[in-house]
Amino acid sequence: MTLSNDKVINQINTAFVSGWQSIKGKRSYAGVSNTHMPSNAAKNINTCSGGRNIQMYFMTPDGRVVHCLPGYWNAQDFYTQAGFAVKLGNLAFNKSISNADRNEKFLDMHLQKAHGHSYGLVEGAKLQGFDVKYVKNNTSDFTRGYKGFVQGVKLVDQVVHERMAARPFLPFEKFDAHEFTKLGIKRYKYDFGLAGKYGSSAKKK
Amino acid sequence: MLRKLTVAAVAVLLTTGVLHAQNVAYKTVTGGQVKLNVDKMMSKIDWSKDFNELKKKAQAQKKMIFWVDIVGDLDGGL
Numbered sequence A: 001m002t003l004s005n006d007k008v009i010n011q012i013n014t015a016f017v018s019g020w021q022s023i024k025g026k027r028s029y030a031g032v033s034n035t036h037m038p039s040n041a042a043k044n045i046n047t048c049s050g051g052r053n054i055q056m057y058f059m060t061p062d063g064r065v066v067h068c069l070p071g072y073w074n075a076q077d078f079y080t081q082a083g084f085a086v087k088l089g090n091l092a093f094n095k096s097i098s099n100a101d102r103n104e105k106f107l108d109m110h111l112q113k114a115h116g117h118s119y120g121l122v123e124g125a126k127l128q129g130f131d132v133k134y135v136k137n138n139t140s141d142f143t144r145g146y147k148g149f150v151q152g153v154k155l156v157d158q159v160v161h162e163r164m165a166a167r168p169f170l171p172f173e174k175f176d177a178h179e180f181t182k183l184g185i186k187r188y189k190y191d192f193g194l195a196g197k198y199g200s201s202a203k204k205k
Numbered sequence B: 001m002l003r004k005l006t007v008a009a010v011a012v013l014l015t016t017g018v019l020h021a022q023n024v025a026y027k028t029v030t031g032g033q034v035k036l037n038v039d040k041m042m043s044k045i046d047w048s049k050d051f052n053e054l055k056k057k058a059q060a061q062k063k064m065i066f067w068v069d070i071v072g073d074l075d076g077g078l
Helices: A006-015 A075-093 A099-116 A129-138 A156-165 B002-016 B031-044 B051-061
Strands: A016-022 A054-059 A064-070 B064-070
Touching (some): A006 A016, A006 A075, A006 B031, A016 B051, A054 A075, A064 A075, A075 A099, A075 B064, B051 B064
Antiparallel strands (some): A054 A064, A054 B064
């Protein structure tokens, strides 16, 4: 739904060249949920849900990752994040600053997004219950410390920016998607897609 | 003093997102519409499957790269 939005298509075609590959059966972190055909009904889900099923990378022309959006993002949030990626890309082109300063600026920009923006802008960036259980058991950066006012599990987009901040301009080949996509479980049960594996699509067509 | 503490607490909560309930307005899209969306995405965006070729193209056109890793096919079953 997101990549068929006119505003998004225009943005992609203006600022980027585009490509894709299937990671099905090729990456250990890839999701293994039900099969979904283009003719099956669909519905929007929480931001970043299905982060193991799809990862959308934004890179410099020489293939260094400046941002990665895992899972579902609605059109407006995607548009905002892609615009942010363009700003990060411009940083890579800036020859007037040292690599150290460039990396520091990269870190600052992602952390400002993680902690400084209004979370009302990122609709539904809250983990679902089964994913909360997963991240509590399998990650260390989702759970806030026990000191201070705020406790509990962070919003997903906040963690995405924090993880990106620690990965400045990594070549795509070296990007550790296995760790980056630890945002939730590998297998979802849902009622769309082909019948027979999990749920049934017949009533939703 | 109490007022200052309250203001500080609310500021922290706002900046950390705690006060923003993240309720998604779930909307179902029919299979027919999904098919139309996929067709549009495939026809309006010039997709490559060769990463090295895409890098050359990006450098030639001075554009960034948008790359999708997906379980399944972008234009087929996921």
